[in-house]
Amino acid sequence: MKRLLVFQHMSWEGPGQHLIHSAKRLGIVLDIVEVWHMPIPDIRSYDGLLVLGGGPNVDQEEEYPFLKLEKEVIRQAIEADMPYLGFCLGHQLLADALGASVGANFCRSIGFVHGQLTNDGRRHPVFQGIPKDIVLFKWHSQAVLPPVPEHINVLVTSPECRVEAISLEGKPYIMGLQFDSHAASIADAKKWLKGDQDWLSRPPGVDPDSIIKDAQLHEALIGQQFEVFFKNYIELMP
Numbered sequence: 551m552k553r554l555l556v557f558q559h560m561s562w563e564g565p566g567q568h569l570i571h572s573a574k575r576l577g578i579v580l581d582i583v584e585v586w587h588m589p590i591p592d593i594r595s596y597d598g599l600l601v602l603g604g605g606p607n608v609d610q611e612e613e614y615p616f617l618k619l620e621k622e623v624i625r626q627a628i629e630a631d632m633p634y635l636g637f638c639l640g641h642q643l644l645a646d647a648l649g650a651s652v653g654a655n656f657c658r659s660i661g662f663v664h665g666q667l668t669n670d671g672r673r674h675p676v677f678q679g680i681p682k683d684i685v686l687f688k689w690h691s692q693a694v695l696p697p698v699p700e701h702i703n704v705l706v707t708s709p710e711c712r713v714e715a716i717s718l719e720g721k722p723y724i725m726g727l728q729f730d731s732h733a734a735s736i737a738d739a740k741k742w743l744k745g746d747q748d749w750l751s752r753p754p755g756v757d758p759d760s761i762i763k764d765a766q767l768h769e770a771l772i773g774q775q776f777e778v779f780f781k782n783y784i785e786l787m788p
Contacts, residue, residue: 552597552784553579557620559586559604559639562745566733568773572780585616590623598723598787599627603638603730605749607692608652621647633723633787638690641726645694645716648702655693659710660756662764663688665729671705671715675722676782680775685768686714687734689742694728723786732780734772739765 554573558564565573565580573580580600583590593599601624606614625647627634636644642652667682686708694713698704705725706714717725733742743750743758750756 551577551579552787553581553595554598554600554635555591555593555596556580556582557585557590557599557601557640558582559602559606559614560745562741563602563604563733565600565602566730566738567735568776569732569780571773572777575777576781576784578784585620586614590619593623593627593632594630596632598633598635599624601634601636601640601643603640603689605746606639608639608642608646628718628724631721631724631788634725635783636726637732638728638730641716641728642692642694644724644726645698645702645713648699648716648718650698650702650716651695652692653695655691655711657710658691658754659688659693659708660690660750661688661761662686662734662768663708663710665706665708665714667706668704670703670717674703674705674717675786676725676779677705678782679778684775685731685772686729687731687739687765687768687772688728689730689746690728694726723783723788725783731772731776734765734776735769736762736765 611617624643646652663686665684665686671677693711696712701719703717704713708714714728739761
């Protein structure tokens with residue numbers, strides 16, 4: 551039985567129903583640490599590190615002091631060749647640790663958008679059994695900025711964000727996803743809309759009803775594809 555250490559950054563932004571369901575089916579234990587108020591345990595006792603999204607930007611260490619230690623732990627994990635899977639902020643923190651630039655995206659990307667696997671993405675083991683055109687659940691205004699260093703492979707792109715997923719060259723189990731398809735359920739969408747009201751109210755505004763309707767439309771398919779993705783990822787872990 552594999553155990554993953556999970557870093558959570560916001561009280562309302564947990565692992566997500568699709569991740570919880572997939573982990574349970576595969577017998578994976580998710581040990582969640584709410585990093586803004588809980589100590590980080592010794593990562594060496596875990597099989598991998600999973601880092602969720604959240605409100606902080608990568609460079610906001612003064613506003614969110616826990617980011618400094620979290621960044622150090624992420625660098626330690628990479629140096630130790632530990633499997634790493636990041637979502638949204640977790641994806642950006644990985645890119646930052648690998649030497650890529652993170653900053654404001656050219657648009658705020660919220661809701662469901664269509665993405666495409668790149669050539670590297672179609673070859674990557676985690677996307678085997680998943681079509682090259684996929685629906686992504688998005689919730690961000692920061693992004694990994696191209697061009698990325700040569701040792702980073704871009705796996706997914708979309709009209710709203712050029713770098714939707716990355717992995718470290720030669721180490722496909724060290725990867726990040728800008729999208730939050732692990733939480734693309736109706737229940738999660740409602741929780742996120744409520745929990746992030748202040749940010750969502752900033753212009754340009756979003757239509758909550760439209761996001762819920764899209765969640766109803768895409769929940770089953772994204773859930774199925776995420777389960778394939780997560781199974782592939784677990785099998786890929788050394």
